[in-house]
Every structure is written in C-alpha cells, then in structure tokens.
Amino acid sequence: MTAAAVPSLALVSGPEEVLVERAVARFVTAAKAAGADVIRVDATGYEPGSLILHASPSLFGGTKCIVVRGLHESPDELQLDLLSLLGGPLDDVSLVVAHGGGMKGKKVIDTLKKLGADVVDCPAIKSDRDKSDFVMKEFARARRKITSDGVRALVEAVGKDVRELAAACAQLVADTEGTIDDAVVDTYHGGKVEASGFRVADAAVAGQAGEALRLLRHAIATGVDPVPIVAVLASQLRQLIKVGAAGRGSSAQLAKTLGMAPWQVDRARRAVAHWSGDGLAVALQAVAAADFEVKGGGRDPVYAVERAILTITRARAGH
Missing domain, CATH: 1.10.8.60 (Helicase, Ruva Protein; domain 3)
Structure with missing residues (x-):
C-alpha cells in the first residue's frame, strides 16, 4: 500500500489476530507515510466522547488516522460515537476499525461497508x-x-x-x-513436541513397531509428555478412516471436503491401502484405551502408549 492509497475508511474483520495485526499495521504504515498522526482507541475502558474529540480538527492542521481495535467487545458508547462520526464528513481523518467477529457492533460494520470502506477479511486459521x-x-x-x-x-x-x-x-x-x-x-x-509425536505416529501407522518404540522412548527421554503423542496417534487413525470412506476424487477435492490438507489426504491414501476396516477399529480402540490411561486412568502412561503402538502395528499386519 502506498501513501496515495490510504483509504478514508477501513474495516479489518475476523478473529485471526496475526492477520488482524498485519492488516492494521499496513494501514498505519501507509498513514504515517502520508504524514498522518496515528491515534489508537481501544474498546476496553473507552471514555464516551473521546473518539469525537480525537477526530476534531487540530489547531495546527494536518491529517489523522484513528485506529479502533476490539469493536466486537466495545461498549455501546463507542459504537454510538463511531456511528456519529460516520454520519458526517471526515475532514482530514482516516478511520481503521478492527472487529473480531460476532454480532456486537454489526450496525457500525454495516455502515462502514455501505460507505465503501476497504474491507480486509482475517478468517480463523484452524484446520x-x-x-x-x-x-x-x-x-x-x-x-x-x-x-x-x-x-x-x-x-x-x-x-x-x-x-x-x-x-x-x-x-x-x-x-x-x-x-x-x-x-x-x-x-x-525437529525437536518440538508435535514433531516428535508425528514421527511416532508415522512409524506406528506404517507398522514399524521397533522404530515407533525407539522414537517414543527418545521423545519421552527428551521431556515429551505421552498425552500429545496419543492425540497424534488418534488424529492420524481418524484421518485414515475419513479418507478411506471418502471414495475417489482428487486430493484437492477431498481435502476441501474433509477439512484436511492435500498432503494429509495423499499420506492417508498411501497408508490406508495397508489397512482393513477391522484393523482400524482395533487400532482406534487401543488408542482410546491409551488416552484414558495417560490422562490419569492408569499407573504407567509410557507403558500404555507402548502397548497401544504394539496393538496398532499388529492390527496393520493383520490386514
């Protein structure tokens, strides 16, 4: 965004905070490059009338960029002041409003959109x-x-x-x-907890009992808790079941339908060819039992994971 591209109105909408921060920062950088003073207004602890005061012309002239964060949790007073500000001409003022989702502040959002605000969507990044x-x-x-x-x-x-x-x-x-x-x-x-868990799960699902147990013991020795390892085992088995039941189609199509990444579909397709339905059922039951034990239901969490791994590899071998 160049200085000339600074919009008078901007709406940054969505719950993904990393994307919200980046979008707001782009608008602020553009405003500063254009010589504007940046004023930040937070919904928390908002004092009625302060927004209107910030937007008032300065005795020394110049332009302003007002950034309002947290519209989704703003008090009624801030929403009313925003609507009042949007109801008149914005002389030498640009306004950036960030809304994290939900119905609160909807009237302000609708007004911004009706007035032609630049809209940046920041959807949640979950799957x-x-x-x-x-x-x-x-x-x-x-x-x-x-x-x-x-x-x-x-x-x-x-x-x-x-x-x-x-x-x-x-x-x-x-x-x-x-x-x-x-x-x-x-x-x-490679040393992160999640990476260690995926290595164990990859080996177990591939039927490599010895390698899975070696990786498990290494992970435990380096401080990895058994709980996330069991969670990854369960996740990978569920992916095999989902992909196995999904039928034909391109990896991209199935990924969109199943809420997975294409590489996960490809990996699951390669692996599920070596499994039977009964084998997957046995493996999933073993992981459920291990999950109960590592979360306090058993005496030896590590042994519980080892037993689950052996059961999984045997279930695959029985294909």
Whole structure:
C-alpha cells in the first residue's frame, strides 16, 4: 500500500489476530507515510466522547488516522460515537476499525461497508488445511520456495499456534537459502513436541513397531509428555478412516471436503491401502484405551502408549 492509497475508511474483520495485526499495521504504515498522526482507541475502558474529540480538527492542521481495535467487545458508547462520526464528513481523518467477529457492533460494520470502506477479511486459521495454505502464502510473500513435504513438516512441528507458525516461517526465510524442504525444517524444528509425536505416529501407522518404540522412548527421554503423542496417534487413525470412506476424487477435492490438507489426504491414501476396516477399529480402540490411561486412568502412561503402538502395528499386519 502506498501513501496515495490510504483509504478514508477501513474495516479489518475476523478473529485471526496475526492477520488482524498485519492488516492494521499496513494501514498505519501507509498513514504515517502520508504524514498522518496515528491515534489508537481501544474498546476496553473507552471514555464516551473521546473518539469525537480525537477526530476534531487540530489547531495546527494536518491529517489523522484513528485506529479502533476490539469493536466486537466495545461498549455501546463507542459504537454510538463511531456511528456519529460516520454520519458526517471526515475532514482530514482516516478511520481503521478492527472487529473480531460476532454480532456486537454489526450496525457500525454495516455502515462502514455501505460507505465503501476497504474491507480486509482475517478468517480463523484452524484446520491443517488452513495452516498449510497459510505457510505457502508466507513463503510466496517472501518469494521463497517450500516443498509440500516442507509444508507438512512445518505444520506438524509448530502448527498448534498460528503466531508461532508465522514466526517459524520468518525464521526459515531469514536463516536459510534456496528451496526449503522437510530436512531443513527438521533441522530447526525437529525437536518440538508435535514433531516428535508425528514421527511416532508415522512409524506406528506404517507398522514399524521397533522404530515407533525407539522414537517414543527418545521423545519421552527428551521431556515429551505421552498425552500429545496419543492425540497424534488418534488424529492420524481418524484421518485414515475419513479418507478411506471418502471414495475417489482428487486430493484437492477431498481435502476441501474433509477439512484436511492435500498432503494429509495423499499420506492417508498411501497408508490406508495397508489397512482393513477391522484393523482400524482395533487400532482406534487401543488408542482410546491409551488416552484414558495417560490422562490419569492408569499407573504407567509410557507403558500404555507402548502397548497401544504394539496393538496398532499388529492390527496393520493383520490386514
């Protein structure tokens, strides 16, 4: 966005805080480049009338950019002041409003849209498909290449938190050269809890009992809790069941339907060919039992995971 592109009205809408912060920052940077003074207004502790006061012409002239955060949790007074401000001409004032979702503040949103505000959508990034898309966009924005295996490895390693995922992308862009693949990601993030859990699950689902147990013991020795490992085992088995029942279609089509990333569909398709329906049922029951034990229902959580792994690999072998 250039200085000349500063809009008089902007609406940043959606719950994904990382995207909201970036969008607001772009508008603020453009406003500063155009010589505007930036005034920030938070919904929390808002004093009635202060918005109108901020928007009033200055004795020294100049332009202003008023940023209102948290419209979705704003008091009625702030909403009324916003509507009052939007009801008249905005001389030398640009207004950026951020709304995290929900019905509160809807009248302000509708008014902003009716007046032609620039709208930036910041939808929640929840599913692995969403996170994979986010990673690919991060690297495309930085004009860097990342392989599909690299995307998978990064989402598995740090995908629990979008802010951490964004930071991991930025670190890889800054610290590496060339195309980023799973080996590069593993060098930087292979020791994370999620990455350890996925390695154990990959080996177990592939029927590699010895390797799965070795990876499990290494993970436990480095401080990984058994609970997230069991959660990953359960997640991968559920993906096999979903993909196995979905029938034919391209990976992209199934991914959209099932709420998965295309690489997850591809991985599940390769794996499910070696499983029977009965085998998957046995494996899922074993993971459910392990989940109960690692969350306090058993005496030895590590042994519970080991037993589940052995049951899973035997169930696959019985295909």
